[in-house]
Amino acid sequence: MIETYLLEYFIAVIENKSxxxxxxxxxxxxxxxxxxxxxxxxELSLTLFTRERNRLILNSQGKIIEEYAxxxxxxxxxxxxxxxxxxxxxxxxxxxxxxxxxxxRYSSILLSNAKxxxxxxxxxxxxxxxxxxxxGLLDLAFITEDYxxxxxxxxxxxxxxxxxxxxxxHFLSNAKKGxxxxxxxxxxFLLAKELGxxxxxxxxxxxxxxxxxxxxxxxxEIVSASSIPSFVTDVTIEDHRSSDRVFLPFLDDxxxxxxYIIIKKKNSSLLKNLKLNGN
Amino acid sequence: MIETYLLEYFIAVIENKSxxxxxxxxxxxxxxxxxxxxxxxxELSLTLFTRERNRLILNSQGKIIEEYAxxxxxxxxxxxxxxxxxxxxxxxxxxxxxxxxxxxRYSSILLSNAKxxxxxxxxxxxxxxxxxxxxGLLDLAFITEDYxxxxxxxxxxxxxxxxxxxxxxHFLSNAKKGxxxxxxxxxxFLLAKELGxxxxxxxxxxxxxxxxxxxxxxxxEIVSASSIPSFVTDVTIEDHRSSDRVFLPFLDDxxxxxxYIIIKKKNSSLLKNLKLNGN
DNA sequence: ATGCCTTACGTTATACGTAATTATT
DNA sequence: AATAATTACGTATAACGTAAGGCAT
Numbered sequence: 001m002i003e004t005y006l007l008e009y010f011i012a013v014i015e016n017k018s019x020x021x022x023x024x025x026x027x028x029x030x031x032x033x034x035x036x037x038x039x040x041x042x043e044l045s046l047t048l049f050t051r052e053r054n055r056l057i058l059n060s061q062g063k064i065i066e067e068y069a070x071x072x073x074x075x076x077x078x079x080x081x082x083x084x085x086x087x088x089x090x091x092x093x094x095x096x097x098x099x100x101x102x103x104x105r106y107s108s109i110l111l112s113n114a115k116x117x118x119x120x121x122x123x124x125x126x127x128x129x130x131x132x133x134x135x136g137l138l139d140l141a142f143i144t145e146d147y148x149x150x151x152x153x154x155x156x157x158x159x160x161x162x163x164x165x166x167x168x169x170h171f172l173s174n175a176k177k178g179x180x181x182x183x184x185x186x187x188x189f190l191l192a193k194e195l196g197x198x199x200x201x202x203x204x205x206x207x208x209x210x211x212x213x214x215x216x217x218x219x220x221e222i223v224s225a226s227s228i229p230s231f232v233t234d235v236t237i238e239d240h241r242s243s244d245r246v247f248l249p250f251l252d253d254x255x256x257x258x259x260y261i262i263i264k265k266k267n268s269s270l271l272k273n274l275k276l277n278g279n
Numbered sequence: 280m281i282e283t284y285l286l287e288y289f290i291a292v293i294e295n296k297s298x299x300x301x302x303x304x305x306x307x308x309x310x311x312x313x314x315x316x317x318x319x320x321x322e323l324s325l326t327l328f329t330r331e332r333n334r335l336i337l338n339s340q341g342k343i344i345e346e347y348a349x350x351x352x353x354x355x356x357x358x359x360x361x362x363x364x365x366x367x368x369x370x371x372x373x374x375x376x377x378x379x380x381x382x383x384r385y386s387s388i389l390l391s392n393a394k395x396x397x398x399x400x401x402x403x404x405x406x407x408x409x410x411x412x413x414x415g416l417l418d419l420a421f422i423t424e425d426y427x428x429x430x431x432x433x434x435x436x437x438x439x440x441x442x443x444x445x446x447x448x449h450f451l452s453n454a455k456k457g458x459x460x461x462x463x464x465x466x467x468f469l470l471a472k473e474l475g476x477x478x479x480x481x482x483x484x485x486x487x488x489x490x491x492x493x494x495x496x497x498x499x500e501i502v503s504a505s506s507i508p509s510f511v512t513d514v515t516i517e518d519h520r521s522s523d524r525v526f527l528p529f530l531d532d533x534x535x536x537x538x539y540i541i542i543k544k545k546n547s548s549l550l551k552n553l554k555l556n557g558n
Numbered sequence: 559a560t561g562c563c564t565t566a567c568g569t570t571a572t573a574c575g576t577a578a579t580t581a582t583t
Numbered sequence: 584a585a586t587a588a589t590t591a592c593g594t595a596t597a598a599c600g601t602a603a604g605g606c607a608t
Contacts, residue, residue: 002355003282005598020562029600034564036598044362053607054562060415061365068358075354076281079347083323086340136339284573299587308575313589315573333582333587 004076006040007069009033010048014058014066092118096129096141099196101160102259104235106276113274123196133262139270140263144197152262157276162198162255163237163247165223165230170246178249181205190223190230192216201254202231283355285319286348288312289327293337293345371397375408375420378475380439381538382421383514385555392553402475412541418549419542423476431541436555441477441534442516442526444502444509449525457528460484469502469509471495480533481510 009026013033016022023030037056041048048062058066093116097103103110103121110119122138129141134151147154164184166173172183186208193213195202202211214222223230224243232240232247240247249255263271288305292312295301302309316335320327327341337345372395376382382389382400389398401417408420413430426433443463445452451462465487472492474481481490493501502509503522511519511526519526528534542550 001283001287002358003284004280005282008280018562019564028598030562031564031566031601032599038564039598044359045366046362051563056563063414064361064365064416065358068354068361072351072354072358075347075351079281079344079351080323082343082347083325086343087324135342137343297587298589307573309587310576310589310591311574317589318573330588335588 002040002043004073006036006043007072009036010040010069011066011073013037013049013056014062017056019056088118089120092116092120094120094138095122096132096138097121097123097196098126098129098141098143099123099160099198099257099259100192100194101233101235101257102142102158102261105158109274109276115273123194126197130262133264136264139267140261142259142261144257144259146258146260147262149262151264153265153268153271154260154262155271156258157261158235158259160257160259161234162201162250163232163234164250165232165240166246166248167227167229168244168246169227170229172248173246175248178251181250181252181254184229185209188212188228190214190219190226190228192219197257198231201257205252205254281319281322283352285315285322286351288315289319289348290345290352292316292328292335293341296335298335367397368399371395371399373399373417373419374401375411375417376400376402376475377405377408377420377422378402378439378477378536378538379471379473380421380512380514380536381437381540384437388553388555394552402473405476409541412543415543418546419540421538421540423536423538425537425539426541428541430543432544432547432550433539433541434550435537436540437514437538439536439538440513441480441529442511442513443529444511444519445525445527446506446508447523447525448506449508452525452527454527457530460529460531460533463508464488467491467507469493469498469505469507471498476536477510480536484531484533 009022012022012026013019016025019033019037020030023033026033037049044065046061046065047059048065049056050059093110093113095103095110100123113119124132126143126145126147129138129143130147130149130152132138133141134149142157146156164172164179172179175183185206188210189202189206190212191202191214193215202209212228219230220240220243224245230245237247261271261276288301291301291305292298295304298312298316299309302312305312316328323344325340325344326338327344328335329338372389372392374382374389379402392398403411405422405424405426408417408422409426409428409431411417412420413428421436425435443451443458451458454462464485467489468481468485469491470481470493472494481488491507498509499519499522502524509524516526540550540555
């Protein structure tokens with residue numbers, strides 16, 4: 001079994017092209033490195049370097065082992081990073097979302113909770129969210145289905161309704177009550193990336209539209225600088241009141257999503273602490 | 280830096296679901312394992328097991344680390360296997376081929392050479408073969424180009440000519456001198472896998488044919504049991520004389536390949552030892 | 559002589575085993 | 584009491600540093 005530190009030393013020797021330099025970088029003595037390289041060669045029953053005039057030169061076998069060693073070390077680094085991430089998540093409130101809406105609505109409550117140093121959010125498929133809440137990888141999740149399970153507490157928490165965002169000059173901007181998806185199917189839209197369940201709804205209901213996805217940071221700026229239709233929901237609409245746009249609700253049933261919060265029953269006290277006031 | 284043995288122990292504990300059992304499997308004492316798991320947890324700053332009733336139960340964080348650990352250990356195992364393979368190749372004659380022909384022609388000479396315990400062959404692209412001969416990963420290679428290089432000795436060694444193999448009942452089987460690719464393009468053929476440069480030639484010259492590739496072990500049997508055309512070359516034709524087939528040469532220029540042996544100049548003595556009698 | 563790798567040797571760190579301890583059923 | 588993990592302690596392995604020894608420039 002090849003220990004990690006031997007591979008680390010091996011790569012350091014390759015990168016520094018000298019035992020002496022590598023030993024300085026590694027903060028060990030040069031003889032230690034000599035022995036470590038010898039040990040690695042012995043355990044692999046291979047010669048990795050040709051010893052030519054006070055120099056170690058990586059040979060063709062060494063080059064092949066180098067690739068494996070680098071792969072191994074990078075995997076080891078990823079393991080450590082993952083461990084760090086998991087460690088961090090211990091002091092964090094880990095929230096799963098099937099769409100960003102609940103985060104917008106409740107961000108102030110969630111972020112101001114003193115108990116947690118950090119709020120970690122992830123947007124995923126509902127099945128994955130349910131599994132992660134159940135196995136403890138998430139503290140709670142917002143899904144769009146009234147999912148019932150012995151282990152879980154499920155509670156309706158909010159609805160989110162989709163609006164179209166149109167420049168005032170748009171020919172549909174003075175529709176009275178609102179409009180339907182099929183009225184605007186075929187038009188281009190600007191929208192954010194990673195909208196979870198909204199992604200599927202929009203792709204299904206607007207099959208002939210082109211959906212130009214933007215990073216959330218840039219979206220507002222690009223929208224206000226263009227005359228391309230966009231979307232808002234009742235959750236985000238207040239943030240856009242000042243803009244030079246008209247917001248009209250979609251009248252289709254599919255334009256409304258109900259959110260349910262799911263949480264392990266034995267963690268239900270957390271839910272009380274958060275004081276998310278659902279209906 | 281997480282050492283390999285810690286991950287090995289970790290996986291053993293998971294698989295044996297007990298420190299005691301795992302320690303027996305690993306041939307170490309149980310307290311050693313306790314400490315190793317503690318050390319792993321400490322180095323990752325994570326709790327991997329919940330200590331419930333005299334039992335260790337892998338928790339959700341542990342399950343995630345388990346995946347990384349398994350990946351790492353399998354990579355480590357592959358490294359050791361690769362090392363073994365390289366070790367073996369030291370006592371082997373490593374031959375590269377751009378098509379199998381030269382191996383058939385010279386197999387008796389190559390395999391009977393007392394100096395080497397084993398002959399390792401590989402079929403690859405000619406560029407890769409040239410590179411590997413130059414960097415020492417191959418002792419010699421057979422390519423189809425008269426490649427000239429300061430480091431390499433290049434020598435014409437043989438030609439290989441392609442024949443069609445037809446059942447005697449086939450409507451083309453009494454063609455006199457031979458036939459052309461375009462005469463049979465569109466017909467189906469049985470042929471072996473991994474024919475190197477022949478693959479490209481056949482796909483280019485018979486673009487409308489379906490090429491049914493078989494494992495070499497089964498090919499002869501399947502061919503003799505069917506009426507589907509196949510291929511032979513002057514190298515393999517003697518082995519097929521007894522079969523119930525007619526062999527007709529392709530008359531196209533592309534149906535002949537010239538092979539050149541390439542070898543490092545400083546290894547040219549090896550070439551003499553092998554006594555491959557080229558023209 | 560100088561620079562760099564290797565060998566020799568004594569020291570220290572650490573992984574190990576044995577034995578005692580704790581905790582759970 | 585029995586089973587299984589943990590803690591305590593002494594031992595042995597092996598990785599380490601210092602110092603001395605090659606070897607080529």
